[in-house]
Amino acid sequence: MKKIAVILGTRPEAIKYGLVINGLKEDGRFDVIVISTGQHKEMLDDTLAVFGIKPDYNLAVMQPGQTLAQVTARITDGLAKLLPEIAPDALTVHGDTGTTLAAALSGFHHQIPVIHIEAGLRSGNNNSPFPEEGNRKLVAQIASLHLAPTPGNSANLIREGIQEKNIVITGNTVVDSLLWAVNSQYPSTNKIVDDLKDDPRKIILASVHRREAWAKIPDIARTIREISLRDDVRVVIPMHKNPVVRNALKVELSGLQNVDLIEPLNYLDFCHVMKRADIILSDSSGAEEEGPTLGKPTLILRSLTERPEATYSGSAILVGSSGDLIISHVNQILDNLRSFRSSNVKTDHYGDGLATSRVIGAIANYFGLGPAVQPFFSGCEMSQGNDLAANTV
Template sequence: MRTIAVVLGTRPEAIKFAPVIRALKEDPRFDPVVISTGQHRQMLDEALHAFNLKPDIDLGIMAPRQTLSQVTYRAIRGLSEKLGPLGAEAVLVHGDTATTLAGGLSAFHHRIPVVHVEAGLRSGNLHSPFPEEANRRLVGQIADLHLAPTPGNSANLIREGISPHRIVVTGNTVIDALRWASQTANDYGHPALEDLDRDPRRIVLASAHRRESWNNLPEIAHALARIATEPGIRVVTPLHRNPVVREAMLPVIGNHPNITVVDPLPYLPFCRLMQRSDIIVSDSSGSEEEGPALGKPTLVLRDITERPEAVIAGTARLVGRTTEGITAEVIRLLSDAEAYRRMATAANPYGDGKATERSVAALAHFFDEGPAVMPFVPGSAIDQLSAELADLPAYMNV
């Protein structure tokens, strides 16, 4: 049995790694050891709890208002102390966070193979998103196995000189997590949302928190306030706990009669909220994947994205961060039934619910303990997610 270290530290990492961890636990070839940096303390713990998972090792690096350098330093120091005695034969890191970079570097320093899950995403601009674009490019240079969600992600890696033999196109594991959560979620997780199922209004689910959005948060808030004045519209905003976000947005939207502001929701209630929504407006990378998978028109509060597949497919659209731009696009979708229908029925390019299966098989093949993996090929219809909900893998049962 091979010891596999799984390094995570944020809510998105926990959500996207959860089905992989559960599958590794069920596979007799592997012994997964989950190491949490604690980069996002409360939100991380809530996400792990939703999947009935706990870290085996918790570094607890979180501190108030710490800088990126401090986060990265503390994570590298803690991981370096733990990885040596662990005897791991591979280290799995995910995506593009400071934890991802720290996990990849620490494994590299210990000469342990690095497996990069959600590899190959590129915006083309080193400074946007910051620092994520740099983090994933750096990890891409030291990874031994690249698990790319889409063929486009694989092409990015090949253009950068990565051998195709070290890349497997798996689909995105967030779709696997979403399949399970869509069946499991049974409430909205907050008293202010208890009336949602009885509310006849159309729901706009909105959020913003990314570092590159900080200067534009007041404009985003004013856009939400304008949208909420439209007849028959209710805006629901799970507001990030970061003081920068709250201080910029709450004065504008905090007391609006048609805007419901709540704290960040646990993963399962948030999935239910996404299902209930009519439009998603967000700068969150997860929403760019989850919205299209649920057939929800998704307006992305960014100017460029490392996830162009949904934009190309037509189920997501980049709308920037100006008040006028955001407002115009939301109102257009609310008033133009045909435009809404086109976005809601576009193809989901991110997965078929089997990314976890392919990821574990790719890891086994890396160790010469299984056959090569047939890659994920996009093109399935939006309604495939719903069609497959009744056929969940055993490792997703809590």
């Protein structure tokens, strides 16, 4: 039996890790230790609870107003004390957060093999998203096993000199979690979920939170305000906990008849709101994958993306922060909603719901405990030319 330390710290990691953690725990080949850094506090614990997971250890690094350097230092310091005690055979990290980088660095310091789930995503610009793009590139130099969601992600790693034998294409576990969530039967904990079911208006689910977008949030909010003037529209905005984001949204959008500024939804409620929505308008990396998977027209509030697959099929459109461009696309979709619903905007480019089993199988194979995994293939090849085209607004 191999001891695996699973390290996570944010809500998105919990969403994408939940089924993997439970699958590893149910597999007799592994002894699983779950370590929370507490980079996100309440939102992380609440999301893990949806999957019935309670961390074995919590570093509780979250402090108000902390810098990226402080987060990294607190995590590496906490793991420096904990990892020798646990002595795992490998540790897994996910994606591109501060926790991801600090945990991978800690594994390197303690000569513990690092397994990187959701590896190989690249926007091509270290400042967008910041610091995530740099984080994931640095982790790629440390990891021993790279679990890439798509063929394009694998190609990115190979171009950077990662040996193909150390890469497995798995699909993205966010798709597994999404399909599990929207098919779950549970009593909603937020009245807005039930309220939206009977609302005849066209529903726009909107969010903005990225660090590089902070200066643009007032402009984006004013654009949403103009869209909300349509009588046939209702805009639902779960506000990020960061006060910079919340204050900017409240100044421009509080008290508007067709806009709901609400607290963050729990994961199951959020998935059901996505399922009800007619358009998703967001700079969230999760929404970029979830919206197209559900067949929802998805407008990405960014000028480039590390998840370009859905932009090739038109399931997602990069609109940046330009008010005129956002309004033009929103109106076009709303005025032709029946056509969009009947068109092929649903995509499986990010996964087929079997990523969790591939991730577990790849980890087992790494230790010689199982056969090689048949890789996921979405049918969406990415060339350098396509990458540049997809990242241009």
